[in-house]
Amino acid sequence: MNRRSFFGMAAGAALGVGGLGSGLFNAAPAIAATTLTPDQALEKLKAGNLKYQKAPEVCAADMMKTRETVAKGQNPWAVVLACADSRVAPELVFGGTGLGDLFVCRNAGNMADVATMGSIEYAVEHLGAPLIVVLGHERCGAIAAACEVAEKGTKLPGSIGPMVKAILPAAKAMRGKPGDYVDNVVKESARLTAKKITEKSPIVSEFIHHGKVKVVYGRYDLDTGAVEFLG
Template identity: 50%
Template sequence: MCEVCTASGQGRRAFLALAAVGLFSARTPAAEPAAQAGAGPDAALARLQAGNAAFVAAPALCAAQLGEQRARLAMHQAPWASIVACADSRVPPELLFGGLGLGQLFVVRNAGHLPDAATLGSLEYGCSVLGVPLIVVLGHERCGAVAAACAVVQDNARFPGFIGPLVDAIVPAARAVIDQPGDFVDNAVRENARRTAHAIATRSAAMAQAVAAGELRVVAAYYDLDTGQVDFL
């Protein structure tokens, strides 16, 4: 069920309760971080899990109140979770985590959810400036970028243009799981998500310090295209 829809009818009181603790309130980037407003790492993760469960049980899309949300958030934002996702068109984070509205997720996407400089810089901004307490690296079933890396490992495949370096960055994850039982691509997707999560938590000094202080949590996850379910690894 779309989160905006639950704000009406019998879900109205629950929506108001969330607003009371600041999850839906407007804040400037210099204002109170999300972690101090009742949306710490564990609470944010639980909210994503609940949203995905709702998406699996009764997926719905609702465009109601988007104009109101846009007006309220035009000058500031206070997202409560960052999602590093693949660019795959079948994996829209706002929808698969329960039909979330504007200003709630800070999303960074590229093919294979690679931890390049642009991704790490964006996440540092989310963590250090916006106070986002949770980062989820979202791999997904039948990822084309990971499948290409597996083809490099198995068949010595080569890819043209800028696709080649992108795929090459995923090859170490594929090599690490080639001898594991089960589906090669599926195992590589999970390993690639874990490696990206580790890179985020260690390569950035700012985010490493936030993790050590308990202000930030970085987790890997896997999205099943067939069922719509997200499993946190």
């Protein structure tokens, strides 16, 4: 598929194109899309994370066997929106997944900005990924920065201030709540981001409506390696 045809279909979705027979569902990726359902993909991620916690030494992927195959095209079975934090590597966190398994989007604070939303929509609409995971994590620096702005009105340098602006609704909503403030915002921000993807993307919402895609969110524990799926 060329760039023009992809964006043409995306525009069609935005104009309300619906139904399984529409152009929205007809694009074929370079190789066949995964046959996993959203629930099967979620269970596969959970099993991979359990392996990562209990036997991380067996999580190394044998990339030589798959590199030649995936060079011809990709059919990821899950999209993961994760933080850019160097300690949060979805391909490892979910059990040493191989080349072509996960379509990963990363930025500080795991936010769904325009570029990220477009990337997610591409993975769903063109590549056939059935699951989207928004993955927050323990002790997130971007979340902590947003909390400081919400509590103290701190002015952050450069582009960091505008970057954390999207996190402020979660930071303001969690002020004064019981528990750890930053961790509460990690969870609430992930929830709001998953909600945004679900409700603000006409492409994703169309696939959800037809049972083709599920959006979930969770928190990664830096200390234990566990992913807690929250919704």
